[in-house]
Amino acid sequence: MATKSILQETQQIERAVSLIRLGARLQVLESETDLSYERLLKLYKEVAGRSPSKGQLPFSTDWFLTWQPNIHSSLFLNVHGYLSKTSDLDGIDIVIKAYKLYSEQISACGLEPQLSITRAWRLVKFVDNKMLQMTTCSCCGGHFVTEPYENARHFVCGLCRPPARAGKGASLGNIQMQ
Ligand SMILES: [Zn+2]
Numbered sequence: 001m002a003t004k005s006i007l008q009e010t011q012q013i014e015r016a017v018s019l020i021r022l023g024a025r026l027q028v029l030e031s032e033t034d035l036s037y038e039r040l041l042k043l044y045k046e047v048a049g050r051s052p053s054k055g056q057l058p059f060s061t062d063w064f065l066t067w068q069p070n071i072h073s074s075l076f077l078n079v080h081g082y083l084s085k086t087s088d089l090d091g092i093d094i095v096i097k098a099y100k101l102y103s104e105q106i107s108a109c110g111l112e113p114q115l116s117i118t119r120a121w122r123l124v125k126f127v128d129n130k131m132l133q134m135t136t137c138s139c140c141g142g143h144f145v146t147e148p149y150e151n152a153r154h155f156v157c158g159l160c161r162p163p164a165r166a167g168k169g170a171s172l173g174n175i176q177m178q
Pocket residue numbers: 137138139140141142156157158159160161
């Protein structure tokens with residue numbers, strides 16, 4: 001086993017603490033740091049002040065394709081894509097930074113974030129594994145999360161064509177996807 005430097009370990013702990021503060025599930029920490037399960041559990045209790053929730057992670061891509069979650073997911077993924085291109089941060093640090101920016105933008109619109117950090121992390125994995133992709137809306141030109149092989153020529157996003165059941169009260173305000 002390679003010896004870890006104190007600096008590397010400090011970075012891992014900082015990462016884990018950021019993820020816990022954002023509400024990440026323990027499985028995300030296990031996947032994204034080299035810290036042992038016991039240490040992560042201890043860290044989680046110390047930072048969150050409670051034990052981590054148990055149970056499976058969401059495995060389905062369906063949630064990301066339903067109307068409002070899709071708009072939130074797309075906003076996050078646009079920020080994530082921008083940071084991936086313009087920064088040299090590590091993968092998980094881009095997820096953390098993009099999630100913070102997403103939350104700030106949603107709060108600035110007077111809305112609650114619907115996407116959790118755990119789902120945001122899953123979303124990036126789904127896109128990496130080509131189980132979901134970004135498609136450009138043929139109407140507004142924004143980029144949205146869709147199933148793979150969505151036909152971009154005919155694709156119209158959920159902001160341009162909200163479902164009838166959405167109604168006026170469900171407006172998403174000033175969110176722009178360009
Ligand atoms: Zn559109």
